Amino acid sequence: xLCYSIRCVFCGAEELSTxxxxxxxxxxxxxxxxxxxxxxxxxxxxxxxxxxxxxxxFLMKRLQKGQKYFxxxxxxxxxxxxxNKQLPSAGPDKNLVTGDHIPTPQDLPQRKSSxxxxxxxx
Amino acid sequence: xxxxxxxxxxxxxxxxxxxxxxxxxxxxDVAEADIISTVEFNxxxxxxxxxxxxxxxxxxxxxxxxxxxxHSRGEYNVYSTFQSHEPEFDYLKSLEIEEKINKIRWLPQKxxxxxxxxxxxKTIKLWxxxxxDKRPEGYNLKEEDGRYRDPTTVTTLRVPVFRPMDxxxxxxxxxxxxxxxxxxxxxxxxxxxxxxxxxxxxxRINLWHLEITDRSFNIVDIKxxxxxxxxxxxxxxxxxxxxxxxxxxxxxxxTIRLCDMRASALCDRHSKLFxxxxxxxxxxxxxxxxxxxxxxxxxHSGRYMMTRDYLSVKIWDLNMENRPVExxxxxxxxxxxxxxxxxxDCIFDKFECCWNGSDSIVMTGSYNxxxxxxxxxxxxxxxxxxxxxxxxxxxxxxxxxxxxxxxRKKDEISVDSxxxxxxxxxxxxxxxxxxxxxxxxxxxxxxxxxMN
Numbered sequence: 256x257l258c259y260s261i262r263c264v265f266c267g268a269e270e271l272s273t274x275x276x277x278x279x280x281x282x283x284x285x286x287x288x289x290x291x292x293x294x295x296x297x298x299x300x301x302x303x304x305x306x307x308x309x310x311x312x313f314l315m316k317r318l319q320k321g322q323k324y325f326x327x328x329x330x331x332x333x334x335x336x337x338x339n340k341q342l343p344s345a346g347p348d349k350n351l352v353t354g355d356h357i358p359t360p361q362d363l364p365q366r367k368s369s370x371x372x373x374x375x376x377x
Numbered sequence: 378x379x380x381x382x383x384x385x386x387x388x389x390x391x392x393x394x395x396x397x398x399x400x401x402x403x404x405x406d407v408a409e410a411d412i413i414s415t416v417e418f419n420x421x422x423x424x425x426x427x428x429x430x431x432x433x434x435x436x437x438x439x440x441x442x443x444x445x446x447x448h449s450r451g452e453y454n455v456y457s458t459f460q461s462h463e464p465e466f467d468y469l470k471s472l473e474i475e476e477k478i479n480k481i482r483w484l485p486q487k488x489x490x491x492x493x494x495x496x497x498x499k500t501i502k503l504w505x506x507x508x509x510d511k512r513p514e515g516y517n518l519k520e521e522d523g524r525y526r527d528p529t530t531v532t533t534l535r536v537p538v539f540r541p542m543d544x545x546x547x548x549x550x551x552x553x554x555x556x557x558x559x560x561x562x563x564x565x566x567x568x569x570x571x572x573x574x575x576x577x578x579x580x581r582i583n584l585w586h587l588e589i590t591d592r593s594f595n596i597v598d599i600k601x602x603x604x605x606x607x608x609x610x611x612x613x614x615x616x617x618x619x620x621x622x623x624x625x626x627x628x629x630x631x632t633i634r635l636c637d638m639r640a641s642a643l644c645d646r647h648s649k650l651f652x653x654x655x656x657x658x659x660x661x662x663x664x665x666x667x668x669x670x671x672x673x674x675x676x677h678s679g680r681y682m683m684t685r686d687y688l689s690v691k692i693w694d695l696n697m698e699n700r701p702v703e704x705x706x707x708x709x710x711x712x713x714x715x716x717x718x719x720x721x722d723c724i725f726d727k728f729e730c731c732w733n734g735s736d737s738i739v740m741t742g743s744y745n746x747x748x749x750x751x752x753x754x755x756x757x758x759x760x761x762x763x764x765x766x767x768x769x770x771x772x773x774x775x776x777x778x779x780x781x782x783x784x785r786k787k788d789e790i791s792v793d794s795x796x797x798x799x800x801x802x803x804x805x806x807x808x809x810x811x812x813x814x815x816x817x818x819x820x821x822x823x824x825x826x827x828m829n
Contacts, residue, residue, distance in 0.1 A: 289713035290661040296716040297662060304662075313666070314607050314629070318560055318579055321472040321498070330466045330473060355524055374402040374411050375427060375435045375821055376458040 392738075392811055393773045393827040394761060398452055400437070401820035403765070413816040415803055419483035419491065422807040425453055425814055426493060427821055428478025432462035434495055434548075436506065450812060450825055457506050459548040462497040474499050480565050482574070484587075492551070494574065498561040501576055503552035503587060511539040557583050557593045564614045570621040577614035577626060584638075596644050597626060597636065612670050612727075619679045627684060631668030633693065651693050653700045663715045663724070671727035676736040677808075683739055685730040688712060690741055690751065705751040705758065708743050710781035710792050723797050733806045742801025745790070746817050747777055763801060763815045763822040773827055 287295075297304065324330040402411065410431025417426050425437040435458045440451035465474040476497055484492040490507040515537040518526055560578035567574045575596070576583050582597035597614075601607055609630040617623035622638045634647035655664065667687040675682045681702075684691050688709060691701035707728075711718060718724040723744075730741040742748045743760070751758045760777040767774055780789040803816040811826035 288659060288661075290659070290663055290715060293713060293715040294661040294663065297719060300716075300720075314610055315604075317610060318607075319472075320561060321475065324466075324471050324473065326471055327466055327468055330471075334464070359523070371410070371431070373429060373431070373433045373435050373458055374819070375400045375413075375429075376455045377402070 394811075394813075394824045395771050395773055395827050396768045396822070397450075397770060397812070397825045398823040399765060399768060399820055400435075400823075407819045411819040413803060413819060413821060414477050414479060415481050416805045416814050416816045416821065417481045417483060417493075418805050418807055418814065419493075420485050420808060422809050422812070424456065424483070424491060425805070425823075426481045426483070427816065428461065428481050428495060430475075430477040432460055432464070432476030432478060432497065434459055434461045434478060434481065434493075434504070450810065450828070453823055457546040457548050459504070461495045461502060461504065462500065465499070467499075479562060482565050482567050484567060485571055487571075494565050494567065496562050496565050496576065499555065499558055501554040501562070501565060501585075502550050503554075504548050505551045506546060506548045509545045509547060510541060510543075512542045513537045514540045552587065552590050554585055554590050554593070557585075563612060566615045566624065568616045568621050569619055573621075575614060575616060575624060577611050579610040582611065582614055582624075582626060582644075594642070596638065596642070598643065598645060613673045615673055615675055615682075617679055618675050618677060625673055625675070625682060627670035627673040629669040630665060631670055631686060633670065633673060633682070633684060635695065649695070649698050651698050651701075653691070663719065666719070666724055667715070672729040674730060674732060676732050677734065678736055681736065683730055683732065685728050685741055687724060687726075687728075690730055690739055692739070692753070703753060705739070705749075707741055707749055708779070710779055713781075714792065718797070721797065723800075726800055727802060728800075729803050731804055731806045733811070734809050738806075740804050740806060740813065742804055742815070744797050744800050745795040746799040746801055747779075748801045748804060748815055761824075763817050763820075765820075771827065774824070 324333065401413075408431075410429060410433075412430040413427055414430055415426075415428040418424070419426070423439050425439075427435050427437075429435075436456045437453035438456035439453050442451050461478055462476040464476045466472075467474055474497065478495050478497060480494075480496050482494045484494070486492075490505050493504050493506070495502055495504060514521065515535050517531055517534055517537075518528065520526055554576070558576065558578045558581070560580050562576055562578050564577040565574060566577075572588075573584055573586050576585065576593075577597075580598065580600040581595055583593040584596050585593045597611070599609070599611065609628045609632075612627045612629055614624060614626035617625070623635060624638070625633050625635045627633045631652065633651040635649040635651070636644035637648045638644060640646070640648060655668075670684045670686050672685040673682060680695060682693050682695065684693065684701075685707075688711060689707055690705045692703040692705075694702045715724060728742050730739060732739055737754055738750055738752050740748060740750045746763045747760050748763065749758060749760050760779070761774045762777050778786075778789045779795070780786065780791050782792075785791050799817060801815055801817060805814045807813065813824050815822045815824065
């Protein structure tokens, strides 16, 4: 496997590295497979692709999926903004017993119904 | 090795597929929460569950067969719907935990209630779905609406009795299996012992007992000591349908490992490794990406397993590790489009696959709302489309054909006209009948074979 040396920008230390994949030059072959032709296209558009060493970018990105927020406050603000946009106002639940007496667990509805029901159930 | 497939009128003694039902909104503006993320029939086929990106589960129940309507099987109607998972926030990593339901798996029915496991990226929940058709009436101290009676007005005593009421279907979470996965859960699979199940994330697989939520055993761990050395992740895992000690897991490098839990507590060493050798001269930048296995499913018999990678479906005989016994091309015409499919991320789409009840036909989805079926016996395959344009019941669906290049015949569609936003990632086949459920982005289609 092809190895090359890289030098740390900060301390000058040298290191050997093997990239996970190296583009192979599509030589003048009799037949260029469609995959190789596509690869050449990609290399033409993004010449730096696949040359960074140190682990696969795909896998790292995959392991860290999910939107990152600055902190929980940031997250809750974003959620609140989304909720204001999305939800239709839920009307008063007529079956809810209120006002006459202190409700007991048996009086309350089984489960808080989802404020936005799936359209598959519509 | 069977490679070629003859285009034919249908799969399997020429099943004639007809539209039966479609569920979901008609409008094109799809809310993200409505994106269907999983579809699964239960063991009898009477119930069909869907999960979506909004964390909701909708369960459909098949109507009892109408004796007068012998020309069609029962329709599926909404039976229960509930919010399975809510969005959460991981405070330690400042990352959102999506409520999207990644997988639903049904438990075999043991009593009047139905049980299913549903999972998002981090937490698995066991749900009990039960029916209530009676309620107690005639309390002494309470009115029927729940208000308390004035005790001084009570002059006689009566015994409350159960009276029929309108059917109510209730879903309640019975177990919550949390905090066992650092990475994102991609699979759950119930063991044939019906007591344990596995959950798999990108790097680890855990074994749970259905009754115990505060402990799980780690049975596979492929996390390298140095994360820089990471070369592959786990993409799917499943227990063998009959052998309670056997399970398989697939990887992003196109390999499948079969493990035997009797061999050791930590099954890091596989019992079998299934891998098709690759021609090194054909290797390209895309090779590893398109070889990544997005789904693995055992046949009902347990003799075979099927894997889905980006362009093909492969059938493996568990007794032969060095190559699949059958390979079916799903959309080979995409091989010359890999550059643009990489740019629009479609190359990372995870398609699922499924077997029919007798293991003679396999099905998987594609783009443009097309889905494909391959008959293993006749070697015929068919491409069909899930579209509202075809929704006349009992009209046989017309087969579709994609023209890869050159002159496009009438009724064919060219590769460049395919809509890559219309992907069918999730399909399910009724365990006994020729009834299939096909999920487009936000709609669920049910097709049945034409009964004469």
